[in-house]
Amino acid sequence: MRFLFCILFSLATTVAAQETVRTNDVTTPDQGDDRSPPDARTIVEIIDQLYRSDSSYSEVAMDIVTPHWERTLEMNVWTEGTEKTFIRILSPRKERGMGTLRIGREMWNYLPKVNKVIKIPPSMMMSSWMGSDFTNDDLVKEFTFAGDYHFSLVQPEYAQDGVLYIECHPKEGRPIIWGKVMLAVREEDYLPVWQRYYDEKDNVMRVLEFSDIRALGGRRLPSVLTMIRKTEKGHKTVLHYKELKFNVDVSGDIFTLRHLRSRL
Amino acid sequence: MAKANTAVIQTEGLTKVYGEDRIAVHALRGVDWVVEPGEFTAVVGPSGSGKTTLLNVVSGLDTPTSGNVWLKGNPLSGMTGRALSDFRRDHIGFVFQAYNLIPVLTAAENVEYILLLQGVPAEERQQRVHELLTQVGLEGMTDRRPPDLSGGQQQRVAIARAMVAKPSLILADEPTANLDSETGSQLLNMMQALNQETGMTFVFSTHDRMVMDYARRLVRLHDGQITGDERK
Amino acid sequence: MVILKIAFRNIFRQKRRTVLTMLTMVGGFVLASVSIAWSDGTYNDVINTFTRNRLGHIQVHYGDYLDRPTLYKTIAAADQVGEAIGQVEAVDAWTPRIYSAGLASAEDETTAVHMIGIHTDREDRTTRFNDKIVDGQPFSPGDTNAVIVGKGLAQILDTSVGDDLVLLSQAADGSLANDRFTVRGIVDTGEAMKDRSDLYIPLATAQEFLVLQDRVHEIVVTVQTLGLVDPTVTVIEQRLSNDTLTVLSWKEFAKDFYVAMRADQRGMWITLFVILLIVAVGVLNTVLMAVLERRREYGVLKALGTRPGQIFGLVSWEIAAIALAAVAVGTIVALLSNHLLSFHGIRLPDPISYGGMEFQEMRTELNIRSFVIPAVTVLATAMASALCPAWMALRTRAAMAMRLH
Numbered sequence: 081m082r083f084l085f086c087i088l089f090s091l092a093t094t095v096a097a098q099e100t101v102r103t104n105d106v107t108t109p110d111q112g113d114d115r116s117p118p119d120a121r122t123i124v125e126i127i128d129q130l131y132r133s134d135s136s137y138s139e140v141a142m143d144i145v146t147p148h149w150e151r152t153l154e155m156n157v158w159t160e161g162t163e164k165t166f167i168r169i170l171s172p173r174k175e176r177g178m179g180t181l182r183i184g185r186e187m188w189n190y191l192p193k194v195n196k197v198i199k200i201p202p203s204m205m206m207s208s209w210m211g212s213d214f215t216n217d218d219l220v221k222e223f224t225f226a227g228d229y230h231f232s233l234v235q236p237e238y239a240q241d242g243v244l245y246i247e248c249h250p251k252e253g254r255p256i257i258w259g260k261v262m263l264a265v266r267e268e269d270y271l272p273v274w275q276r277y278y279d280e281k282d283n284v285m286r287v288l289e290f291s292d293i294r295a296l297g298g299r300r301l302p303s304v305l306t307m308i309r310k311t312e313k314g315h316k317t318v319l320h321y322k323e324l325k326f327n328v329d330v331s332g333d334i335f336t337l338r339h340l341r342s343r344l
Numbered sequence: 345m346a347k348a349n350t351a352v353i354q355t356e357g358l359t360k361v362y363g364e365d366r367i368a369v370h371a372l373r374g375v376d377w378v379v380e381p382g383e384f385t386a387v388v389g390p391s392g393s394g395k396t397t398l399l400n401v402v403s404g405l406d407t408p409t410s411g412n413v414w415l416k417g418n419p420l421s422g423m424t425g426r427a428l429s430d431f432r433r434d435h436i437g438f439v440f441q442a443y444n445l446i447p448v449l450t451a452a453e454n455v456e457y458i459l460l461l462q463g464v465p466a467e468e469r470q471q472r473v474h475e476l477l478t479q480v481g482l483e484g485m486t487d488r489r490p491p492d493l494s495g496g497q498q499q500r501v502a503i504a505r506a507m508v509a510k511p512s513l514i515l516a517d518e519p520t521a522n523l524d525s526e527t528g529s530q531l532l533n534m535m536q537a538l539n540q541e542t543g544m545t546f547v548f549s550t551h552d553r554m555v556m557d558y559a560r561r562l563v564r565l566h567d568g569q570i571t572g573d574e575r576k
Numbered sequence: 577m578v579i580l581k582i583a584f585r586n587i588f589r590q591k592r593r594t595v596l597t598m599l600t601m602v603g604g605f606v607l608a609s610v611s612i613a614w615s616d617g618t619y620n621d622v623i624n625t626f627t628r629n630r631l632g633h634i635q636v637h638y639g640d641y642l643d644r645p646t647l648y649k650t651i652a653a654a655d656q657v658g659e660a661i662g663q664v665e666a667v668d669a670w671t672p673r674i675y676s677a678g679l680a681s682a683e684d685e686t687t688a689v690h691m692i693g694i695h696t697d698r699e700d701r702t703t704r705f706n707d708k709i710v711d712g713q714p715f716s717p718g719d720t721n722a723v724i725v726g727k728g729l730a731q732i733l734d735t736s737v738g739d740d741l742v743l744l745s746q747a748a749d750g751s752l753a754n755d756r757f758t759v760r761g762i763v764d765t766g767e768a769m770k771d772r773s774d775l776y777i778p779l780a781t782a783q784e785f786l787v788l789q790d791r792v793h794e795i796v797v798t799v800q801t802l803g804l805v806d807p808t809v810t811v812i813e814q815r816l817s818n819d820t821l822t823v824l825s826w827k828e829f830a831k832d833f834y835v836a837m838r839a840d841q842r843g844m845w846i847t848l849f850v851i852l853l854i855v856a857v858g859v860l861n862t863v864l865m866a867v868l869e870r871r872r873e874y875g876v877l878k879a880l881g882t883r884p885g886q887i888f889g890l891v892s893w894e895i896a897a898i899a900l901a902a903v904a905v906g907t908i909v910a911l912l913s914n915h916l917l918s919f920h921g922i923r924l925p926d927p928i929s930y931g932g933m934e935f936q937e938m939r940t941e942l943n944i945r946s947f948v949i950p951a952v953t954v955l956a957t958a959m960a961s962a963l964c965p966a967w968m969a970l971r972t973r974a975a976m977a978m979r980l981h
Contacts, residue, residue, distance in 0.1 A: 148648050149750040174751045189744070191754040196742045198681040203688050211746050405879055425884050433881020444876060448585035453578075458880055460578040505880070 118244055118267065120233045124225040126270045127263060130301060133326035135160045140319055144212050147314035153210060158328075164335040165219060175210070181340040185220055190340045197341055213286070213307045213317040228254045229261065242267045258285070271302060284310050296324040351414070352513050352545045353379035353402055358411035360397050360568070371397040373568040374411070379547060381512070384539045386548040386559035394568040395549035399515050402547075403436050404428040416512055433461050437506025439516035444502035445490040451497075452477065452486040455505045462509060476504040480534060496527035503535060507544065516548045520555060532558045579886050583893035586866070593862055598902045600858030601954055604851045605906030606913065608950035610940065611851075613914040615844040617921075617941035619837060620802055626833060627826045630703055630765060632671075632796035633805045634812065635829050636661070637822050641793060642829055647676055647748055650791035651821060658698075658795055664811050666804040671698035672792040674782040678745030678753075680725075680775055682733040689729065689775040691745060693782025693792070702798050705763070705776075712737035712761030719778045722760035726771030730762045737761060743777075747787040755785060848949070852957045859961040863895055867965040874972040884970040891966035892959065899958035903951045910947065914940045 135158070142153045151172065158166040165182040169175045177192035187200040205217040225231060229248035236245050246263040250256040259280040264273040272290040279285050286309045290302035303321040333339050360372040371394045379385060387395050400406035402413055404420045413420045415435060423431065432438075445454045452473050459469045477486050480500040490498055499519060506514045516535075520528035536558055539546050548555055556562055564572035587594050627633050635642070636657065641649040651657055654672045661670050674693030679686060696715040700706040706714040715722060723741055725733070735741060739759045747753040757777065765771055783789060799808045805825045813823045827834040867874075874887055921939035940946075 144750060146750065148748065151750045172751070178752065191742065191744065191752075193754055194742050194756040196681065196754075196756070198679065198686050198742065198744060201679075201686050201688065204679060207688075208746070210752060211750050403879070405875075429878065429881050429883045431881075432879065436881075438876075438879045440876065440879075446582060446873060446876065448582055448589060453581075457578060461881055461886075 118233060118270075120231050120246055121226065123233075123244065123246055123265055123270050124229075124231050124248070124263070127265065127272055128224040128226050130272070130299075131324075132162075133297075135326070135328050135330045136297070137323075137325045137328045137330075138321055139323040140321055142210075142212060143318040143320070144210075145314070145316050145318070146312075151211075153212075158330055158334050160330045160335060166334050166339070169210070177343060178210075179340045180209070180219070181335060181337065182219055183335060187216060187220065188337060188340060192343060195341075197337060213309045213312075213315055223254065223256060225261070225263070228256065231263075236262070243273055244270075269300070271300070286310055296321055297326040299326075350381060351378045352381050352383070352416060353377065353547070354414040355402065356412045358398070358401060358413065359409045360394070360401055360406070361409045371568050372401065372408070372411075375565075375568070375570055377563065377570060379513075379545060381545055382539070382543045383561055384536065384546045384559055385561040385563060386550050386555050387563045387565055388550055388556055389565035390551060393565045395551075395565055396517055397568075398565065399517055399547070399549050403432060403438070403515055405432075433458055434509065435511050435513060437509065437511040437514040439499065439502045439506050439514065439519045441518040442495075442522045445498055445505075447490050450487045450489050451482060451493065451501045454490070454501055455508050458505065458509045472508055473504075476508050477501075479538070480504045494527075495523050496531060499523065499527075499531055500534070503531070503538075507538065507542075510542075511544070513545045513547065516546065518550050518552070519548065520550070520552050525554060528552065528554055579882075579890050580893055583890050584897055586870075586890075586894050587897055590866065593865070594898060597858055597862040598898050598905070601855055601899055601902030601958060602906045602909065604855035604858075604957075605903060605950045605954045606910045608848050608851045608953065609906065609910035609946045610913055610917070611847045612844060612949055613910075613940035613942065613946035614917070614938060615841060616943055616946060617918065617939045619841060620941055621939065623802060623826070623837065626830070628703060628798060630767070630770075631826060631830055632702060633799050633802070633826050634797040634809055635824050635826075636795040636797070636812070636816075637793065637824075639820055639822060642822070642824065645675065645793070647746070647786065647788075650748075650788060650793055651795060652791055654790055654792040654795065657816060657818075657821070660815050661795060661797055661812055664808060664815060666799045666808045666811070668798040668800050669698065669702040670795055670797045671695050671702040672779060673699075673794040673796060674779060674786065674788060674791075675793050676745050676782070676786055678743050678775075680729075680733060681742045681744070682735040682739060685733045685735075687729070687732050688773070689743075690770075690773045691743065691782065692774055692776050693779045693786075694776050695779045702796055708763050708765050709761045710764045712759065714761060715776075715778050719760070720781050721755060721757045722778065722781075723757040724761040724763050724776040725759060726774040727762055727764045728768060728772030729775060730759070732772065735759055743775075743785070745786065747785065749787045751787065753785050753787070848953065852953050855954055856957045856961045859895060859899075859958045860965070863891065863962045863965040864968075866894075867891060867969045870969075871972050874969050878972065887972070888966045888970040891969045892962055895958050895962040896955070899955050902958075903954055906950065906954070907947055910950070911942075914942050914946060918942050 138157045140155055140157055142155065144151055144153070153172070153175065154170045156168050156170065163184050165180070167180040169178045177190075179190040181188045181190070189198045189200065190196070191198065200216055205220065206215050208214070209216050209219060225248050229250055231246050231248040234245050234247045239245060244265050244267050246265070248261040248263065250258060258277050259282065260278040262276040262278070264275070265271060266273060271293060274290060275288045276284050277286045277288075286307060289306040289308070290304070291306070292302060292304040293300055294303045296303055301321070301324070305319040307317045307319075309315050355375050355377045358372050358375040358377070359370070362369040362371055375398060387398060389395055397406065401408045402415070404413070404423065415431070418431070420428065446457065449457065455473045455476060456469050459472065464472075474483075474486070477483055480503055482497060482500055482504070485493065485497065490501070493501065502519075506516075520531060523531065532555060535546060538544065548559065550556065559576070561575045562572070563570060636651065638649040638651050651672075658670050658672055661667055672695055674691075676691045676693075678689050678691045680689040694705065694715075696717045696719055700714065709724065710727065712724070715724065723743070725735065725741075730736065733741070737759050741757045741759060742754060743757055744752065744754045763771070763776065765774075777785070779792070783791065797808075797812070799805055805827075809823050809825045816823070877887060877890075878884075917940040921937035923937050
């Protein structure tokens with residue numbers, strides 16, 4: 081789940097981490113026979129830092145598909161560190177101007193129609209964010225595979241050539257609802273192919289697929305992420321990164337309730 | 345096994361044993377007996393000689409251990425309980441020693457009872473009941489219930505009831521035992537008269553001298569065997 | 577029939593014994609009748625309180641809404657469906673509802689709520705909703721942005737009548753429904769759990785808010801009497817003739833409650849059994865004594881040519897006559913006491929709690945059942961108890977009987 085967080089609101093944690101990513105970026109194209117054998121830790125650290133930076137600005141389109149309706153939300157997203165996120169919805173018209181502000185574990189929604197800021201109560205954290213297949217909780221969680229999971233390279237039955245598989249089990253005491261997470265990454269550049277989230281009984285609960293790798297914010301990243309909930313037939317949410325900038329200027333009052341309450 | 349003869353009662357090798365093995369009581373030991381129509385017969389003998397048993401077996405109220413009974417040529421063996429009931433209703437009249445009557449019915453109703461069972465029409469019933477109660481000298485007491493009648497009167501009602509359906513046979517088990525001698529003789533006189541008038545067959549069991557005096561035939565029973573048979 | 581005459585007269589032979597036997601039967605009858613009437617009265621009281629309070633006797637949903645509710649399992653053209661139901665003769669009232677989850681935000685507090693869209697006047701006619709409003713006003717026709725909140729919810733939101741609330745929910749078209757409402761009233765339904773999350777809005781507003789057009793999630797129906805529920809379910813199914821709609825009686829949609837009630841009713845049968853055991857023992861005693869006393873009489877009757885069946889009948893008729901008389905007397909006594917207890921219920925020192933509701937007074941219900949069941953069982957028990965003695969009577973050996981002086 082934390083991954084989603086990364087996706088929408090990529091954040092940089094440490095310079096060191098970025099170094100790792102960059103090192104990787106540099107080495108990836110260098111495919112030769114002398115490449116060292118894949119190391120699980122290296123891979124999960126790459127995955128963890130893929131979309132992170134000190135700050136970011138992105139323009140995202142979110143297609144939500146359900147058996148009953150389909151709609152697309154367009155939004156701008158600002159992030160700062162791992163703590164702060166600000167989202168402003170641009171379309172459709174009905175939702176235009178709605179905003180979400182997150183600081184740490186607290187979240188507020190702004191409803192322009194009634195000019196009201198609503199603080200999301202803890203009981204609603206598992207509810208859908210804006211009708212998507214992501215929950216409010218997905219925006220708040222800050223777990224990393226490297227820090228919060230035990231992980232190892234595995235060779236599952238469905239393994240394909242050119243893809244590496246990492247099985248992650250949450251460490252004891254972490255408030256993580258998954259029993260297991262499987263990561264699939266491309267052997268050539270360690271970019272994610274998909275992530276599967278399992279419950280305690282080893283049933284796939286949801287799948288996040290990565291596609292359409294392009295240059296975004298100076299990195300090569302999958303620009304389309306598709307979240308499919310296996311528990312709800314016919315439901316999926318597709319994120320398209322149209323624009324992504326890392327290390328932008330987020331000074332001023334972007335991450336304030338006053339800014340949240342301001343009209344577009 | 346029907347016997348084509350005119351006898352009212354015929355028995356052949358009649359035995360009756362109560363109980364089993366060592367406590368067995370042999371009430372009847374091979375009784376061969378014939379009663380012709382119109383007889384006025386007394387079966388006599390001391391207590392326990394088998395008189396009552398004989399009458400019970402002859403009327404189908406009890407079944408013999410062995411031997412056969414024919415009533416008017418009909419074998420009783422093989423008749424169902426229901427057929428026996430119907431046979432008794434239509435062919436045998438009973439007079440018992442005491443407690444003869446249905447206590448909740450009036451004298452007239454007691455007499456009428458058998459006619460009701462037979463399904464005789466109401467008008468005929470009324471007439472016959474009245475006729476018989478008059479015959480036994482009880483007119484005016486027809487609506488009394490047994491507790492309101494004397495012993496003799498009760499026996500008269502019993503006799504009227506025994507005769508009302510015009511049976512071929514009337515069995516009377518010690519009919520005078522509970523009566524004083526005067527009442528007893530009145531009753532016997534009456535029965536004798538009825539026997540002569542109607543030709544109905546009467547069979548008594550008794551150890552009453554007076555009954556023996558009235559009887560025209562005496563059958564002596566001792567230890568379940570006929571030890572004497574005299575006609576007057 | 578002469579046998580009947582004898583049987584009837586035998587009744588008066590031992591008057592005291594007959595009276596005692598009859599009293600046993602009358603007592604058994606009245607006890608059984610009152611306990612059934614009482615059980616039924618309480619049962620119906622509980623069910624009526626339970627169902628009329630919120631659930632209704634019959635509910636109509638789309639498909640498996642009840643088991644797996646979603647915003648999208650709706651009854652289309654709800655008005656027409658409702659009108660068709662309303663035309664069924666036994667139907668007392670019907671009301672459409674919409675259910676949705678949402679977020680309610682008052683001045684400072686925000687909490688998850690269970691939104692219920694209710695018809696501004698049908699709901700009251702069906703479940704007496706307005707009687708449960710403890711503060712403020714009920715909805716009036718034409719109300720739009722008004723809400724009535726559960727008592728507990730009002731406390732959680734720290735809101736009172738006249739305050740504003742913002743509601744947030746996901747509409748059927750995927751959009752984020754949000755609007756401002758005024759608290760019109762506060763309701764105490766007696767179900768504290770629900771009152772902590774339930775929030776009522778006028779049906780038309782709910783339909784617009786959630787973009788449901790003319791659709792609803794549920795139609796709740798009440799019928800005139802509980803006994804009419806099952807046949808009415810069938811009639812409604814026929815009238816609607818729509819396979820996509822599920823029509824259920826309270827026995828199904830409140831299955832746990834129904835099962836509990838059934839278990840409760842089983843207690844009644846145990847009571848009945850004990851009462852009848854007493855009757856049986858009483859009857860057996862009387863008849864056995866009478867038969868033993870009258871063995872000679874049966875002997876005489878047999879000698880006179882009475883058929884075994886007739887002797888059996890003689891004994892049976894006597895008991896049947898006593899039992900019939902007992903039933904007649906019992907009916908009168910039970911009618912009086914049941915009638916009385918149906919007005920003046922017995923107040924319990926401590927109220928019983930059932931399904932979240934409290935009951936303090938137990939009343940009887942005057943119904944045919946509470947007379948038919950005791951009548952049938954008293955008669956059957958009496959006759960069954962007479963069977964054995966009657967059999968003994970018919971088996972009386974005239975020969976033996978005659979000897980007993």
